Each structure stands twice: as C-alpha cells, then as structure tokens.
Amino acid sequence: MLAAYESIPRADRVIVALDCDRQTALDLAQKLQGKAKWMKVGMTLYYAEGPSIVEILKLLGYKVFLDLKFHDIPHQVSGAAASAVEAGADMITMHAVGGVPMMQAAQSAVDDSGCDADTLAITVLTSMDDDTLAQTGVARPMVDQVKTLASCAQDAGLSGVVASPREAAMLRELLGPDALIVTPGVRPAGAALGDQSRVATPRQAFDAGASHIVVGRPITQADDPVAAFEAIAAEL
Template sequence: MLDQEARERIIVAIDCGREEALRLAHGLSGHARWLKVGMTLFYAEGPSIVREFSDLGFKVFLDLKLHDIPHQVRGAARSASLTGADLLTVHGLGSGAMLAAAREGAQAAAEVRGERTKLLAITVLTSMNAAALEEIGVVLPVADEAARLAGLAKANGIDGVVCSPEEAAAMRELLGPDALVVTPGVRPAGADLGDQSRVATPAEAVARGASHLVIGRPITGAEDPVAAFEAIVSELVAA
C-alpha cells in the first residue's frame, strides 16, 4: 500500500472538548486526512466544529448515529450534510423507511452544497457482543445481525456500513467492491482494548476488506499523537 493511500484510510476519532480537539487537529494537520466528530464534540460545539476542521483541510466523518422517525431523520440528515460533513452515520436498526429518508435528506442538501454527504449504516456497535444483543431482544449471532442490517442499508440507498473488523470480509462480499466498509475497534498491536469487544490490528482490518479505519485513543491518547499516527501509516504501508 502506498503512503498516501494509507493516510486516506485512517480516520482519527476526536472525542473530546473543543480546546483539545483543535490542538489535536493542528498537530495532525499535514499528516492525517480524516477526523471523526462524534456526539461528545458535536453536542458541545455544534456545526461550527465541522466547518473549522474542514477549513484546516480535513475531511470530516460526522458520527451522529441518527435514529428516529423518518421525517426527523430526513431533516437531520439534510442539516448535518449542510455542515460540510463528508460522511454521516445512521442506525441500521431504524428501518428501511428511515434509511431511505436519510438518503433523501442528504440528497436535498446536495442540491444546495453541490455534493452529497456519503451515508453509513451502523450495524452492530463494536462494544457489543452476543450477550449484549440478547439483552435488547436480538437473538441472531452478531455476524448474521450485521449482515441483515447491511443488506437493508444497501437496499435503501446507503453508501456503506460501520462494522467491526470481524465482519469486514462478509460486508465486502455482500456490498461489493465500491461500498464503504468503515471499521472502528481497530487497535495497533499491544494497545489497550478499552471498551471494544471485537477488534483487529489496522493491517488485519484492511486485509479483511475495510475501506477506512476509525482509530481514536491509540492516537489521541498517545504522548505523541503524530508519532502514533505515523506508526500506523507505516504498518499499513509495510503490510
């Protein structure tokens, strides 16, 4: 893998307050291509933080996991897209009608901004395992539930999925070569697993079919975030 391709695959998760987020962004500028804005940062700072990251030259993955009635999700997807986000997440569990509404909202925003935000369906959160699914009434094995939701997303105009590295190969086969397969739960060898249950190293995740890797604490929590990022780039290039 070439150096620039490796950089395009890594999405750095910035899950912190504004001051720390901007410090990390300025430090990673010129190294990372993507930043993820999740609920913690977006609920504190709103759309302006997406625009600030975009102005610094980053692509932005807005991870809001929209999940509501179709009317609300249609409007939320339009509003979120108008922030300038490049990727946006919706929950696959919200039904086919909700997923289709998200696509409609993103398409409506594209008529204003000139390009459409790509949509990702959340399948099964990487913090969950079979026992956690059973608690909420899902009796299918994790892999089967992820595949079921991925098929629903594909049928309703969603561009790809978020899944664990364990499901990445199946998602690639199911969704085809052009789909986005974004995998959190990626940890460099020897890193603390934190609250993740289904994980892989960066090289393993890409080998299984991931198009993008979401990596947060191993980079943002490192003593030298840039060095940690570059080490992951080197691992991908070597692999």
C-alpha cells in the same frame, strides 16, 4: 485490478476520532495537519460545540466524519441528515435498525442537498457481543444480525456501513467492491482495548476489506500523536 477502496492512499484511510473537548480536538487537528485527511466528530464533541466544530475542521483542510448515529422516524432523520451535510459533514451515520424507509429518507435528503457526502449505516456497535445483543431481544448470532442490517443499508441506497473489523470480510463479499466499510474497534498490537469488544489491528482490518478505519485513543492519547498516526498508516 484494484477495487475502489484499495486505491485510496493509506493515510487517507485512517479516520482520527476526536472524542475529547474542543481545545484538545483543535490541538490534535493542528498537529496532524498535512498528515491525516479525516477527523471524526462524535456525540461528545458535537453536542458540546455544535456545527461550528465541523466548520473549523473544514477550514483546517480536513474531511469530517460526523458520527451522530441518527435513529428516529424518517422525517426527523431526513432533517438531521440535511442539517449535517449543510454544516459540512463529508460522511454521516445512522442506525440501520431504524429501517429501510428511515435510511432512504436520509439518503434522499443528502441527494437533495447537492452535497457530495457519504451515508453509512451502523450495524451492531463494536462494544456489543452476542450476550449484550441477546439482552436487546436479538437471539441470533451477531454475524447474522450484521448481515441483515448491512443488506438493509444497501437496499436503502447508502454508501456503506460501519461494522466491527471482524465482520469486514463477510461484508466486503456481501456488499461488493464499491461499498464503504468503516471499522472502529481498531487497535495496534498491544494497545489497551478500552470499551471495545470486537477488535482487530489496522492491518487485519484492511486485509479483511475495510475501506477506512477509525482510531481514537491510540493516536489522541499518545505522547506523540503524529508519530502514532504515521505508525498506523505505515502498517497499512
């Protein structure tokens, strides 16, 4: 019997990261209509355009992963989460290091809104390695920090976590078959790594237990974004 995440159609498990300006984002969204289901709006695009970019993508038929990585006192994160889902976000993120009360406040705000949105906790950024983690005062191995933060997210009642594909197998075992595990740091074989440190191919990420992968530049900077998207989806 398939786990819940394994029953998701493969193309619907690829989230296209629109880390670009408004016009480029809308051009890509129009090209990928009918192919991709999810678009990720991060800080760069959202801070430039505000909630309107979410509304436009929704009108184009997409689900929106609003990746703003909330991290503040519970009251502030509660308000931010409510505003995000009311704008149309289908998936939102917050830093697990904000603590269980902060994450619970966000989850309560989403529940109270009546919106059917998923909540994800950022564990450790995929640009970090053990050395950069140690520079922040965390002296233990990366995998232990990820495991602790993921457990906090589960205790807070969140839908799942964002983590490197290298930790996906461990997280799937820890969180069970119903949790969302969204993995950035995914690159097709031979693609440039950019600023990512802990990476894997799309197939490796899914074999490890990821429910969704986030892919940006290998699609958005491709000569043919549609062909690039289809090639990644086919690999799954």
